[in-house]
Amino acid sequence: MKVKLKNVFVIYFLVSVIGLMYALLQLGQPCDCSQHLRSASDLMHGKDKKISQLLSEVKRLQARGKDSELEGQALPVIYAITPTYARLVQKAELVRISQTFLHVKNFHWIVVEDSPVKTQLVSELLAQSGLRFTHLHTETPKEHKLKESDPNWLKPRGVEQRNLALQWLRENRELSEEGVVYFADDDNTYSLRLFDEIRSTKRVSVWPVGLVGGLRFERPLVEKGRVVGFYTAWKPNRPFPMDMAGFAIALQLLLANREAQFDMLAERGYLESSLLQSLVSIEELEPRADNCTKVLVWHTRSEKPKMKQEELLQKQGLGSDPSIEV
Amino acid sequence: MPKRRDILAIVLIVLPWTLLITVWHQSTIAPLLAVHKDDGGDSRRDLAQGSDSKEYCLSDRDIVEVVRTEYVYTRPPPWSDTLPTIHIITPTYSRPVQKAELTRLANTLLHVPNLHWILVEDSQRRTPLVTRLLRDTGLNYTHLNVETPRNYKLRGDMRDPRIPRGTMQRNLALRWLRETFNKNSSQSGIVYFADDDNTYSLELFEEMRTTRKVSVWPVAFVGGLRYESPKVNAAGKVYGWKTVFDPHRPFAIDMAGFAVNLRLILQRSQAYFKLRGVKGGYQESSLLRELVTLNDLEPKAANCTKILVWHTRTEKPVLVNEGKKGFTDPNIEI
Numbered sequence: 001m002k003v004k005l006k007n008v009f010v011i012y013f014l015v016s017v018i019g020l021m022y023a024l025l026q027l028g029q030p031c032d033c034s035q036h037l038r039s040a041s042d043l044m045h046g047k048d049k050k051i052s053q054l055l056s057e058v059k060r061l062q063a064r065g066k067d068s069e070l071e072g073q074a075l076p077v078i079y080a081i082t083p084t085y086a087r088l089v090q091k092a093e094l095v096r097i098s099q100t101f102l103h104v105k106n107f108h109w110i111v112v113e114d115s116p117v118k119t120q121l122v123s124e125l126l127a128q129s130g131l132r133f134t135h136l137h138t139e140t141p142k143e144h145k146l147k148e149s150d151p152n153w154l155k156p157r158g159v160e161q162r163n164l165a166l167q168w169l170r171e172n173r174e175l176s177e178e179g180v181v182y183f184a185d186d187d188n189t190y191s192l193r194l195f196d197e198i199r200s201t202k203r204v205s206v207w208p209v210g211l212v213g214g215l216r217f218e219r220p221l222v223e224k225g226r227v228v229g230f231y232t233a234w235k236p237n238r239p240f241p242m243d244m245a246g247f248a249i250a251l252q253l254l255l256a257n258r259e260a261q262f263d264m265l266a267e268r269g270y271l272e273s274s275l276l277q278s279l280v281s282i283e284e285l286e287p288r289a290d291n292c293t294k295v296l297v298w299h300t301r302s303e304k305p306k307m308k309q310e311e312l313l314q315k316q317g318l319g320s321d322p323s324i325e326v
Numbered sequence: 327m328p329k330r331r332d333i334l335a336i337v338l339i340v341l342p343w344t345l346l347i348t349v350w351h352q353s354t355i356a357p358l359l360a361v362h363k364d365d366g367g368d369s370r371r372d373l374a375q376g377s378d379s380k381e382y383c384l385s386d387r388d389i390v391e392v393v394r395t396e397y398v399y400t401r402p403p404p405w406s407d408t409l410p411t412i413h414i415i416t417p418t419y420s421r422p423v424q425k426a427e428l429t430r431l432a433n434t435l436l437h438v439p440n441l442h443w444i445l446v447e448d449s450q451r452r453t454p455l456v457t458r459l460l461r462d463t464g465l466n467y468t469h470l471n472v473e474t475p476r477n478y479k480l481r482g483d484m485r486d487p488r489i490p491r492g493t494m495q496r497n498l499a500l501r502w503l504r505e506t507f508n509k510n511s512s513q514s515g516i517v518y519f520a521d522d523d524n525t526y527s528l529e530l531f532e533e534m535r536t537t538r539k540v541s542v543w544p545v546a547f548v549g550g551l552r553y554e555s556p557k558v559n560a561a562g563k564v565y566g567w568k569t570v571f572d573p574h575r576p577f578a579i580d581m582a583g584f585a586v587n588l589r590l591i592l593q594r595s596q597a598y599f600k601l602r603g604v605k606g607g608y609q610e611s612s613l614l615r616e617l618v619t620l621n622d623l624e625p626k627a628a629n630c631t632k633i634l635v636w637h638t639r640t641e642k643p644v645l646v647n648e649g650k651k652g653f654t655d656p657n658i659e660i
Contacts, residue, residue, distance in 0.1 A: 009335055016342035023346065088547065092525040092636035099528065100433040103401060189426040192433065210660040211422060214647035217660050231655075233647035295660045298426035303639040309550030309570040320552045324544075326633050 075106045076178035078198055079251065081165040083158030084122065084186050085114035089302050091121055091326065093186040098129040104195045108179075110168065112161035113137040121325060138164045144264060156264065156271050158185070163261045169251065170258055179251030183244045187302050194296035197288035198248045204280040207289035209246040210298035218243060219292045220285065227285040227292075239273040240282075245297045247272070253279055402465055403439040410514035410535055411440045413503065413588065417495030418456065418522050419448040423640050425455060425660060427522040432463040438531045442515075444502065446495035447471040455659060472498045488602050490609050492521070497598045504595050507588065515588030519581045523640050526582075530634035533626040534585035540618040543627035545583040546636040554580065555630050556623065564623040564630075576611040576620075582635045584610070590617055 080101065084090060094111075101107055109131050113122055116139045126133045138160050146155050162183060173179065180201045184190065197207060206227060208219030213234040220242070221229040232241045240247075254260065263274035289296050313319050414435065418424060428445075435441055443465050447456055450473045460467045472494050496519060507513060516537050520526065534541055542564060544555035549571045556579065557566035567578035577584075591597070600612035627634050647653055 009339070013338050013342070016339075016346075020342050020346050088552070089636070089638060092546070092638050095527055095636075096430060096434070096525045096638075099437060100430060102437065103433060189430045191429050208658070210426065211643040211645075214644055215653055216422065216645060216648060216655075217658055219658075231653075233650060233653045293658060295425075295658060298423070298429075298660065299643075300423060300426050301641040301643075303641050305547035305637075305639075306550050307552070310552050313551075313570065324553065324631060324633060326546045326552045326636070 076180055076199055076251075077106045077108050078104060078195055079108045079110055079169065079179055079181045080184040081110045081112065081162055081181065082184050082186050083112050083114065083161035083165075085157075086119065086121070088305050088307070088326065090186070091125065093302065094122070094125055097184065097186055097188075097190070098125070098131060100190050100192070101131055102129070103192050107131065107195075109133040110165045111135055112158075112165050114140050114158070114161055134165075134168060136161075136164055136168060153268060156262075156266060156268070159262045159264050159271065166254060166261055170255055173251060173255060175252055175255050177251065180248050181251055181254060182248040185244060187300060188245050189298040189300045191296045193294075194289075197296065200286075200288070201248045201250050202286060203253055203284055204247055204249050204276065205286040205288045206242060206247045206292065207287070207297070208292050208295045209243045210295040212243045212245075212299035217295050218246070219295075220246075220287055222287040222291040225287065225291070227282055227287055235269045238270055240276045241269075242272050242276075243299055244272055245299060247276070247285075249276075249279065402436050402441065405466075406439055409440040410516055411442050411588075412438065412531055412535065412585075413442045413444055413515055413517045414520045415444045415446065415496055415499040415517065416520050416522050417446050417448060417492035417499075419491075420453065420455075422643050422645065422660060424522070425459065427640060428456070428459055431520070431522050431526075432459070432465060434526055434528070435465060436463065437528050441466065441531070443467040444499045445469055446499050448474050448492070448495055468502065470495075470498055470502060490604060493599045493601055493609065497601070500591060500598060503588065503591055507592055509592045509595070513588070516585050517588055517591055518585040521581065523638060524582050525636040525638045527634045530627075533634065536624075536626075537585050537587050538624060539590055539622045540584055540586050540614065541624040541626045542579060542584045542630070543625070543635070544630050544633055545580045546633045547639075548580045548583075548637045553633055554578070554583070556583075556625055558625045558629045562625060562629060564620055564625055572607055575608055577614040578607075579610055579614075580637060581610055582637060584614065584623075586617060 082094075082097070084094065098109075101109060109126075109129075111122060111126060111133060113119060113136070115137050118135055118137050123135060126135055140157075140160050144155055144159075146152065146157065166181075169181065180198050182198050194207070197205065206220045208217045210217045212218050213232050215233055218230070218232045218241075220227045221231055230236060230241045235241060257279055260275055260278045262271055266274040310320060416431070418428060432443075435443055443460075445456065445460060445467060447453060447470070449471050452469055452471045457469065460469055474489055474491070474494050500517075503517065507515070516534050518534055530543070533543065542556045544553045546553040548554045549569050551570060554567070554569045556564045557568050559565050567573045567575070569578045572578060594617055597613055597616035599609055604612055
């Protein structure tokens, strides 16, 4: 047969139409669908079961979360007042205690800088700490400030700062809000159990403090659940011969006594007494930490880092990069 | 002028192809046809299931995400199967501030996931103080002890001054790691020497987790400077040391300034800190030179420009009143 173009076209047309019909038939195949549908529905059932399992798991965890939330709402807030000032170890000290505070539920950190402005170092540290905080600042007047060469006990430190924090609490908190106030210096060491003891404060609670007053520890003496005296070797005749880290005050007590604050002009060692004597008597003190027999807080102090090489370099104008924050 | 016949011919050629192409575009038919070429109806069913299960998988994932975000914070964080374990080696010795130092270090470590604390006491026996403390923290720990020999010739309880403090304890921890972990095991781990009086940011532990051999970073308050740091060039390699005290040491770095991959420790099983005859400041080099060369060091902390660890030291407490007029009570632990 002669290969005419017309024939080629006809054959081509037929082949393509057949191909198209075939494809359309494939699309319209009904028989396999039932099997496909059955297995798909089995799959759906399996997934449905898993979904319902996971949903009930979510409900359970939400309920548990709510319980602890309720617990959390009932837990009095612990306000830790930390005065701080710029020196080499400041950032390290604040980092360290923030890591301890991060474990404490319902915790509010009030950091008061001895500075005319809020410094970037402290602002950034607080923002990254993950804690609930209030950032305050007030500068100690020059006549009350320690000089570099002064021994650290010469003038009372942190007085203006702690008083500012008390003022902030009085302006920003209501009598109805349950809370406990604790003065936490930035170089001490706090165990986590301490905060459980702090939280149960009704008026003023007390406990031992380690490594203070020239002793391994200082502590209140307790008989029949009441404080009857103090185990302390240094100036034991003070009204309250205790360290700042050895007591906590109920927020309501501070709000009810709006005039109670630390006395700037108090004699050495009498700072704590200057606040407490207007709030509570010795009989009313609540002993904690197993009737004041366990040490849960230590009055540690950090060494001043040696900067001999740094000073030599700076004299030559080759000091370390000040933009690298230490 | 194209003839009607020609137009008809062109239309007849093009029409089936356009119909076919429009049908091809429908996704259901293309895979169906493709599969049908290879296999029977089974694979087509599987494929249909596959596309369905993809949708279900998505919804599974959504629900699982919800559950994860509802997780309640636990202390220490739950163990993860994907993070390498950080083995922290801390030598410690008995002194008044010991419990305080270990307490605050433990409070820091409790935030770090997949952490294993190896605490080595410089003592003849494991003390009850440390035993109780470790147990009460809830951390994953190993408690070891080895006593640095005392120099009895000197008056009082002085340790042999020829052996730098903490060396025997760190070496014991290294030996423990080598005896406990199989060289060929796939367990990933990082080893870090953390003294009990330093200060560590939580970011530091995440930086060291990606250590392949030995990673390094700056340390504050060492060598009489604000900080000492490795020198890093533009290519991200360590080429020297920014220190004043003997910058020509092989590794002019503090104990707190480097971390080693556990595999390297296990492979170089004879690498230890040199016990005797080590010049001041060369302790770290005595170990590192057996593990790695300068070129292999990995700089962390933003190419060694951030301070994530501070070599703080705690003042020795003044205990002048102890023993006076009956002021001593050994029953209360500090």
